[in-house]
Amino acid sequence: MSFKATERWNCVVIEFNGNVMGGPDAVALNEKLHELIDGGKKNVVVDLSKVKFMNSSGLGMLIGALTTMRNAGGDLRIANATDKIESLLIITKLITVFQHFKSLDDAVKSFE
Amino acid sequence: MSKPKTHTLRVHATTANIAAVRDFVASHAEAHGFNTEDIDRIRLAVDEAYTNVIKHAYDFDESQWVSIEVKTDPRTIHVVISDSGRSFNPDGYQEPNIEERIKMRKRGGVGVFLIHKLMDEVEYRKQGSLNEIVLTKHL
Numbered sequence: 741m742s743f744k745a746t747e748r749w750n751c752v753v754i755e756f757n758g759n760v761m762g763g764p765d766a767v768a769l770n771e772k773l774h775e776l777i778d779g780g781k782k783n784v785v786v787d788l789s790k791v792k793f794m795n796s797s798g799l800g801m802l803i804g805a806l807t808t809m810r811n812a813g814g815d816l817r818i819a820n821a822t823d824k825i826e827s828l829l830i831i832t833k834l835i836t837v838f839q840h841f842k843s844l845d846d847a848v849k850s851f852e
Numbered sequence: 853m854s855k856p857k858t859h860t861l862r863v864h865a866t867t868a869n870i871a872a873v874r875d876f877v878a879s880h881a882e883a884h885g886f887n888t889e890d891i892d893r894i895r896l897a898v899d900e901a902y903t904n905v906i907k908h909a910y911d912f913d914e915s916q917w918v919s920i921e922v923k924t925d926p927r928t929i930h931v932v933i934s935d936s937g938r939s940f941n942p943d944g945y946q947e948p949n950i951e952e953r954i955k956m957r958k959r960g961g962v963g964v965f966l967i968h969k970l971m972d973e974v975e976y977r978k979q980g981s982l983n984e985i986v987l988t989k990h991l
Binding site for chain 1: 867869871874889891895896899900903962963965966969970
């Protein structure tokens with residue numbers, strides 16, 4: 741997986757790309773989140789539109805990221821989950837844990 | 853109607869082979885007539901089962917082997933994943949409370965839960981020194 745962070749005025753959008761399977765990606769993401777928190781940026785939208793595959797380790801990484809942002813006093817919201825990813829979130833009941841939005845714009849606006 | 857068929861892939865127990873294992877099973881599921889949603893479910897269940905072998909049966913020892921056998925009969929696909937490592941005790945498995953795990957900041961434990969949710973039947977077998985998990989999906 742790769743990810744790209746883009747700053748908006750009220751939040752940071754992190755776009756995931758590829759296969760989300762935790763492991764070394766979780767370390768890189770955690771470092772990025774702490775860099776953002778240290779810079780006073782505590783609200784993040786994860787754009788999942790380019791995610792091809794996600795397994796339980798990837799879900800664990802997403803949960804870890806959510807916990808990191810909430811512990812810092814911010815939040816992590818998700819946008820553009822494909823049907824496949826949404827189904828995974830429903831099966832694991834994580835759909836109730838994340839605030840999720842059908843579009844990136846809606847997710848960004850939710851932080852206004 | 854397809855005739856019963858068996859296809860086998862044998863790979864080292866490494867995460868480098870995860871995509872090949874997923875694709876091997878998915879290609880046979882597709883050829884057998886499963887729809888995209890079911891193929892995605894089978895693909896994810898196989899990913900979780902293979903990953904569990906790497907982590908828990910072999911403790912990331914990449915010199916070990918995993919065998920993936922796909923058996924199809926007219927209405928069903930069976931995926932048999934075999935290893936010779938530490939056995940998984942299904943009797944000791946309890947369905948996790950995922951929200952509780954999140955509150956307690958615990959990771960893991962979700963893979964087996966997902967496998968059971970994604971497949972129609974899941975069976976654990978012991979064949980001599982081999983551990984087998986049999987994942988079954990009906991058309």
